Amino acid sequence: MAGSFDDVVVPDKASCVLSGASVKGDIDVRRDASLTIGPIGASTIRGKVDADRCRAVTLMGAVTVDKDVRIRHCAMDSGYVGPGIQIGGDFECRDNAGACRAVSGSVRGDVRIEKNRSTAPSEISGNTIRGTLRCEGNVPAPTHGAANTAKKKEGQCDAKFGF
Numbered sequence: 001m002a003g004s005f006d007d008v009v010v011p012d013k014a015s016c017v018l019s020g021a022s023v024k025g026d027i028d029v030r031r032d033a034s035l036t037i038g039p040i041g042a043s044t045i046r047g048k049v050d051a052d053r054c055r056a057v058t059l060m061g062a063v064t065v066d067k068d069v070r071i072r073h074c075a076m077d078s079g080y081v082g083p084g085i086q087i088g089g090d091f092e093c094r095d096n097a098g099a100c101r102a103v104s105g106s107v108r109g110d111v112r113i114e115k116n117r118s119t120a121p122s123e124i125s126g127n128t129i130r131g132t133l134r135c136e137g138n139v140p141a142p143t144h145g146a147a148n149t150a151k152k153k154e155g156q157c158d159a160k161f162g163f
Contacts, residue, residue, distance in 0.1 A: 002041065010035050010054075018043055026067075029054045032075075037063050048089065051078070056098065059085055068109070074098060077118070080105050082126075090131070093122070100142075102127055110134065111150070113142055113157070124148060124157055133157045 001018055007025035010016045010033040020041025029035045029051035037043050039061035048067035051057045056076035059069070062084035070092045071078045079093055082104030090109035093100035093116065100113050100122040110131035113122050116138045124135065126146035133150040135142050135157035142156055148163050157163040 007047070015055075023047065026050065029057055034076075036060070042084070054078075058101075061085075065089075068092070071096065071100070077101065077120070079103075079122075082106075099123070100138075103145075107131070113138060124163065133163065135163075 002020040004022045008023055008027045010029045012030045013032045015034040017036045021043045023045040026047035027045055027049045031053045032055055034055040035057045037059045042062035045065045049065055049069045051071045052073055054074040056074060057071050057078045059080035064086045066088040068089035069087055072095055074096045077098040079101035081101055085105030087107045091107050092112045094114040096116045099118045099120045100116050102111055102124045104126045106128045108130050111129050111133045113135045114137055116122055121140040122138055122142040124142050125144040127148045129150035132152040133148055134154045136155040138156055144163050153159045153163050
């Protein structure tokens with residue numbers, strides 16, 4: 001879907017692709033649903049992106065989210081891959097059965113990658129984070145290809161591990 005929307009709700013078991021979209025409010029991704037934003041055309045979400053018990057959420061390319069992005073209890077790999085990702089609040093990816101990706105983005109708040117369990121490690125790489133980068137309880141531990149800039153780095157993403 002492209003165009004302008006007030007709020008977007010991805011219903012249970014549905015799939016939604018937004019590309020070149022403008023959302024004036026929030027995006028809510030429901031149980032077993034999937035959301036992809038990008039990579040063609042810039043997309044702007046003035047509210048938050050919230051997913052709980054989804055299949056997957058992926059932001060790619062030039063995507064701006066003015067508030068928080070929260071991905072919890074989801075079944076597949078989820079997160080964001082830039083360049084061009086801008087998150088105005090926090091990015092949280094926790095308690096998922098898939099790996100979390102936080103690659104080449106700018107996050108105004110904190111990044112929390114916690115308690116994800118998957119066959120592949122989460123990747124946190126090449127980000128500019130104004131708040132804290134915190135990684136805890138992920139199995140396997142997260143990896144990175146490029147260093148991250150953050151006010152503070154904690155847990156599995158501590159600076160001593162190269163993050």
